[in-house]
Amino acid sequence: MKFIQHKEKIEIIGKDDFNPVHILECGQVFSYSKEGDKYKVFPLDKYAEIVTTEKGYDILTKDVDFFVHYFDLNTDYSYIKNRLSKFSILRKPLEFGYGIRILKQDLFEMLISFLISANNNIKRIQVILNRMREKLSGGAFPSYETLKAQPLEFFTSIGAGYRDKYLFNVLRQVNPQDLENWQKLDTVTLRKNLLSLYGVGPKVADCILLFGYGRGDVFPVDTWIRKMYNTYYPKLENRNQIRDNLVSEFGGLAGYAQQYLFYYQRSGQK
DNA sequence: CAACAGGTTTGTA
DNA sequence: TACAAACCTGTT
Secondary structure, eight states: OOOEEOOSSEEEOOSOOOOOHHHHHHHOOOSEEEETEEEEOOOTTTOOEEEEEEEEEEEEEOOHHHHHHTTHHHHHOHHHHHHHSGGGGGGHHHTTTOOOOOOOHHHHHHHHHHHHHHTHHHHHHHHHHHHHHHHHHTOOOHHHHHHHHHHHHHHTTTTTTHHHHHHHEEEHHHOOOHHGGGGGOOOOHHHHHHHTTTTTOHHHHHHHHTTSSSSSSSOOOHHHHHHHHHHSSSSSOHHHHHHHHHHHHGGGGGHHHHHHHHHHHHHHHH
């Protein structure tokens, strides 16, 4: 995919490997909003707007370099999709979510966001995160220090529910530097570390591995993936077994396969 | 009003 | 090691 960097704009040429709807609504990110025909994206303290153009899309932002990395624009998705197209189960999902890209998201923001995502829906996750941003830092994602300074009741007050204690405790178990240091670990060890965190189970760990650490050899299994699995594979209820089977089927591209399958399954398309 | 939502923890065989 | 049951909160 071609793109041109300007001073305050990234010009995406072509619509085959980049689609804001697919990218933002495939379940990997909560820091965005849809405003009419344009999307606003606000990871960390950064901001961008995505608008449709005749030839593709424009990403309007003052942080061009940040968003080139964030949208992983230098990765060749036509190659990934070509390799995945050999799996017949992915034929329709690839057709449906052709413009998906896995974002390179901040580890700390990932951890906090996905703790809140447990047994929760996107809309409410976004409401909770927005309240957190507004109350603590006027819109930007709060710093680790700011969050750690909050009492348990703060997390209750923003509507985190029983996840309040996950947030409160995890802030005392790890800091952003720890998370960065873990990048050098192999996936198995890294996964174990994540699972040791209070409130992080298999699904959330795999989400952080995929969306934060960029590990392809993982497969987050939620209710949608389980539905999909039990439709197309021999019936299995255990999420860990489902995950292991899917990882061994798709190997290093498992994470990508998960995104196409999830987006397709959740859309209700058949 | 009961069931459910991008699950995890805790308690019990 | 495996499987229930409980859990905040808003929606259907």
